[in-house]
Amino acid sequence: MKTIGLIGGMSWESTLEYYRLINELTGEKLGKLHSAKIIMYSVDFEEIQNLQHLGNWTELGNTLADIAIRLENAGAEIILICTNTMHKVAQDIQEKISIPLLHIADTTAEEIKSRKAKTVGLLGTKFTMEEDFYKKRFKEKHGIDVVIPTKNQRQYIHDAIYNELCFGVMKDSTKQRFLNIINELVSNAAEGIVLGCTEIPLLIKQEDCKIPIFNTMQIHAKEAVNFSVDVKS
Numbered sequence: 651m652k653t654i655g656l657i658g659g660m661s662w663e664s665t666l667e668y669y670r671l672i673n674e675l676t677g678e679k680l681g682k683l684h685s686a687k688i689i690m691y692s693v694d695f696e697e698i699q700n701l702q703h704l705g706n707w708t709e710l711g712n713t714l715a716d717i718a719i720r721l722e723n724a725g726a727e728i729i730l731i732c733t734n735t736m737h738k739v740a741q742d743i744q745e746k747i748s749i750p751l752l753h754i755a756d757t758t759a760e761e762i763k764s765r766k767a768k769t770v771g772l773l774g775t776k777f778t779m780e781e782d783f784y785k786k787r788f789k790e791k792h793g794i795d796v797v798i799p800t801k802n803q804r805q806y807i808h809d810a811i812y813n814e815l816c817f818g819v820m821k822d823s824t825k826q827r828f829l830n831i832i833n834e835l836v837s838n839a840a841e842g843i844v845l846g847c848t849e850i851p852l853l854i855k856q857e858d859c860k861i862p863i864f865n866t867m868q869i870h871a872k873e874a875v876n877f878s879v880d881v882k883s
Contacts, residue, residue, distance in 0.1 A: 655728065
């Protein structure tokens, strides 16, 4: 079994789910009392989100790269950033380490392609929905088109993530608003919905929707376990 390095705490609510999923999936593969070999560095999210909203991505890239180096030096054999938004600096991190960084957009795109979807709706922070680091990667590397909510809807989703979901607050009214937005994306040709923020799956489940929901956190965790666990041994 290879050791997984997690950069977590963005937010700790979703990082908790990463830890649970990775261990559950490892147990399913290996049985008995097996659990995953994990090294985690959990950040202070207040410091991170302040830099995000100031647009200081250079400092964020340096900070997370330093953490990835620490994880590699501690014995990690693969790195996961336990959030979609901070993949904006994924390349900065990968350049500083010699072990692979498992990119959440790539793992999600492979799942989308396995479901034969060509166009997906994307929900996430404004950074993820509006900037190119996620959408462009989907299109140029994987041939997947992306549709996003309207400007006002993007602001609503962004605020709900930072002011509710990151605090573990799951309101029925917020859930219904998200479902309404999803329905509009479907009317704009989306064949599936990417939950491109690791807090959104805490609110929206597959059973809430008639079309495929791509839970980026679950997909990411599954691929980490596939990398870590050699079932033949």
